[in-house]
Amino acid sequence: MLKPLTSASEKAGLPPGSLVxxxxxxxxxxxxxxxxxxxxxxxxxxxxxxxxxxxxQDKVIWLSVEGLKNVxxxxxxxxxxxxxxxxxxxxxxxxxxxxxxxxxDYIYIVAKALVADLSEGVxxxxxxxxxxxxxxxxxxxxxxxxxxxxxxxxQRLSISSGRMRVSNxxxxxxxxxxxxxxxxxxxxxxxxxxxxxxxxxxxERPTPEMLVSLQRIKRTLIELRKSVSPMRDxxxxxxxxxxxxxxxxxxIYLRDIYDHVTRITEDLDSTRDLVNGMxxxxxxxxxxxxxxxxxxxxxxxxIFIPLTFLAGIYxxxxxxxxxxxxxxxxxxxxxxxxxxxxALLVYFKRRKWL
Numbered sequence: 001m002l003k004p005l006t007s008a009s010e011k012a013g014l015p016p017g018s019l020v021x022x023x024x025x026x027x028x029x030x031x032x033x034x035x036x037x038x039x040x041x042x043x044x045x046x047x048x049x050x051x052x053x054x055x056x057q058d059k060v061i062w063l064s065v066e067g068l069k070n071v072x073x074x075x076x077x078x079x080x081x082x083x084x085x086x087x088x089x090x091x092x093x094x095x096x097x098x099x100x101x102x103x104x105d106y107i108y109i110v111a112k113a114l115v116a117d118l119s120e121g122v123x124x125x126x127x128x129x130x131x132x133x134x135x136x137x138x139x140x141x142x143x144x145x146x147x148x149x150x151x152x153x154x155q156r157l158s159i160s161s162g163r164m165r166v167s168n169x170x171x172x173x174x175x176x177x178x179x180x181x182x183x184x185x186x187x188x189x190x191x192x193x194x195x196x197x198x199x200x201x202x203x204e205r206p207t208p209e210m211l212v213s214l215q216r217i218k219r220t221l222i223e224l225r226k227s228v229s230p231m232r233d234x235x236x237x238x239x240x241x242x243x244x245x246x247x248x249x250x251x252i253y254l255r256d257i258y259d260h261v262t263r264i265t266e267d268l269d270s271t272r273d274l275v276n277g278m279x280x281x282x283x284x285x286x287x288x289x290x291x292x293x294x295x296x297x298x299x300x301x302x303i304f305i306p307l308t309f310l311a312g313i314y315x316x317x318x319x320x321x322x323x324x325x326x327x328x329x330x331x332x333x334x335x336x337x338x339x340x341x342x343a344l345l346v347y348f349k350r351r352k353w354l
Contacts, residue, residue: 008095017085019075021068023094030070031146035062037157039166050080060169061138066146068092081135091142094129098230100237107134107245109234112227113180114187115147127227130180134173134245141176153179170250181257184228184264191217191271202278206285214279221272228268231261299348303341310336
């Protein structure tokens, strides 16, 4: 088995179809779950042999692999279900963009999911690649890590009267994609809430922390846009694919996901423009604040420059300075010291510089 890699560029020189994990260090062991169901039964197994799975007829099978550390098992799945080596290579490469490919016996889908993380009390989002292979009555899913992304879906499966229990595998693939897209809405709403809270204080009380938050939001928007935008092509492909694996009644739901992705993409563009505008407002606010400080300092400098000039003249140690012998020279100098700043302040006020 080849050593895991952190970047696709490290695969240079390897032959096509080389099965090697590419991505963040896979610390978790692979968790394999097999869910078998129809209208009347639901069974979940923590482990099941591939031969037993192939013997099951007239039921929908969902085989979920969470964690891609077990490369040998993924390779054995590929051999059992006749999955092309290049598809298996893409599954293990977690730096793929969302895409969809159709083969003779299956459809391969790559999607990017977002999972919220609240570690250390700060909310941020981790991008996770989800690979879905749709076969006849079988759906294979491959996730980077173990999390609760599809937990609501499993709860829906437990309802015997639900649509999922009476539908085929293509509907299960739709529900998986719909769960991923729904996470985009949650992220979008969370970002907009954070932006609204900062927008109120941005003009009056801009802080460096706001700039850091705005930059973080902007980066998340860019990453989210990169993940969401290709999903439109995926949904268009699935909606138009002439494949017996997708029933006509399921295409209606796929078109609904396309509408959701289009809406999210437009909202992301609007939010990105709003964040760019807020960054400009922040820079303008900080510039105005700096100008106010510089104006005050300039006023003080303008007042004390003539006073410093006079003090410098009469602080010189020349013997023949006629003013030094005058009786009223000292009070006169103090009068000049007082009148000069007052006159300057009145002048600045009339010019509306203060």
